[in-house]
Amino acid sequence: MDTSSIDVLLVDDSGFFRTIVSDRLGEAADISVWKAEDGEDALSTLADRSVDCVVSDFEMPGLNGLQLYERVDAEYGLPFILLTGQGDERTASRAIGAGVDDYLRKDDIAEEGQLQLLANRIENVVAQRRANEKYELLVNNTPDEITQVGRDGTIAAANEAAxxxxxxxxxxxxxxxxxxxxxxxxAAGRIEHGRRALTAGSAVTFQDGFGVRHFHNVAAPVSVGSETDSFQLITRDITGQKRRERELENRTDELAVINRLVRHDINNDIQLLMAWADGIDRYVDDEDAREYVERIQGTCDHIDELTTIARDFVDSIGGDAEFSLTGVDLRQILDDEVEKADRRYDELTIAVDRPIPRVSVRANELLSSVFGNLLSNAARHNDSTDPRVSVAATESATEVSVRFGDNGPGISDAQKDSIFGKGEMGPESPGTGIGLYLAHTLVDQYGGEIEVADNDPTGCVFTVTLPKHA
Structure with missing residues (x-):
């Protein structure tokens, strides 16, 4: 409850009652009381002074308490407590029906020690009004359209956005x-969803639209007193979001076409070129000509590697990667990729620090692309006459780290910050660097990390840390 000080205007034609109540209210709570002897005096006071609440007797000369309430409500909208006589239930009923915030019998508060009851009622209605004002400010500052709608579809209230x-x-x-x-x-659809919310007694979420606009809606029951006869409708314009979703779907479809092209057409042609190059190799004895054959074979290998990376890259952003993560045998995938690299790069020596932990990590089948690209990177960008790469793995209670260290030229500190960026170039290499970008993207999807550091005495070390599968 808001416990800041409260200014009250007390209206009563009895000077004695005004004095007793004002003195005791000041003692009972942090309430300052201003006094008026009748309705006209009260309106004059309100014109000059700001108060938080009006407490008024019903029976007074001139304006009675209900008539004063109507004037105060129309001009100032202040919380209003009406004081009635003994057994005056009809007046109390009229007061509540008119919208008075609360009422008390004067006899209940005139007795010694009963002023706390009035103080409590004042604090309650003022706190409620202050809370409503804060809510009103919040509602009117939101970009969402908010309306209060009756069961029959009539709008009872609306915010500025609506x-x-x-x-x-x-x-x-x-x-x-x-x-x-x-x-x-x-309109009929929103009213129907609002009625469902009223029947269920809980919020109902739905989407609709008209023309080119799309909306996300929440219909929630609104309680007034003991009855729930209206619902709050919160509407957010999601037209831009829907447009971006369509654009993303179109891009995904385009990627799917590229993926099919990479998987089948280009890959098939590369396999044919590699087979033809191998066929020519048998009949070439001239040393210079053999060098060209080897270049063709090497280029075909590189193109094959790039198409594999492109295929895996498209798979990684296809949209379902996050939801297809499962437990993957780290040792099996690492052993397979080491074997592939060993066959592909005759000049590369790969030393594996065994045993590799037999653990399951949270990933998917594309983890092979992470390890394969790091091994390929160590081979292709190594200018040593005796290129080497060491592979080791360590585990903790929750994760596994795989280390790939090479004896190549290394990576400068400036490049370390950007080496995993899309399209970054490898050191002294005409390659695109998309392999490292793919590795970083996949590891990030797995909830892991990939880092690069200097190796001793030369080269660099890539460390992939992956969470264990629960």
Whole structure:
């Protein structure tokens, strides 16, 4: 509850009652009391002074308490507590029906020690009003359209965003039917979802739209007193989001076409070129000619490697990678990739520090591309006459780290910060560097890390850390 000081205007034609109540309220709570002897005096005071609440007797000369409430509510909208006589249930009923915040019998508070009851009621209605004002400020500052709608579809309240959306004012929206400001089919759908929320007693989420616009909606029951007869409709314009989703779907479809091209057409042609180069190799004895054959074979190997990377890259951004992660046998995948690199790069010596831990890591089948690209990188960018790469793995209770160290030229500190960027060039290499970018992308999807550091005495070390599969 808001416990800051409260200013109250007490209206009563009895000077004695005004004095007793004002003195005791000041003692009972942090309440400052201003006094008025009748309705006109109260209105004059309100014109000059700001207060948080009005407490008024019902029976007074001139304006009675209910008439004063109507004036105060229309001009100031302040919390209002009405004091009634003994057994005056009819007046109390009229007061509540008119919208008075609370009422008390004067006899209940006139007794010694009972002023705390009035103090509590004042604090409650003021705290409620302050909370409502904060909520109103919050509601009107949100970009979402918020309306309160009756079961029959009549708008009872609306925020500024809703008014702007319908090119009108909040006051003009109130009393209109949803179908007055929305297409009839859209309005009927929102009312139906609102009624479902009222029946279920909980929020209902749905989407709709009209023209080129799309909306995300939440309909939630609104309780007024003990009854729930209206629902709050929160509407967010998601037209931009839907447009981006369509663009992403189109790009995914385009990637799928590229993927099929890489998987089949280009790969098949490369396999044919490699087979023809191997066939020519048998009949070439001239040393210079053999060098060209070997260049053709090496280039074919490189193109084959790039098509594999491109295929894996498309797979990694296909949209389902995050949801297809499972337990993968790290040792098996690492052994397979070491064997492939050993066959592909005759000049490369690969030393594996065994035993490799037999553990399951959280990844998918594309983990082979991570290890394969790091081994390929160590081979292709190594200018040593005796290129070497060492492979080792260590584990902790929750993760596994795989280390790839080479004796190549190394990577400068400036390049270390960008080596995993898309399209980065390897040192002294015409390659695209997309392999390292792919490795970083995949490891990140697995919830792991990949780092590069200097090796001793030369070269660099790539360390891949992966979470164990639970």
């Amino acid at each position: 008014a702007r959306s319908f090119d009108t004012t909040r006051s003009e929206l109130v009393g209109k039917h949803l179908s007055d400001v929305l297409p009839k089919e859209t």
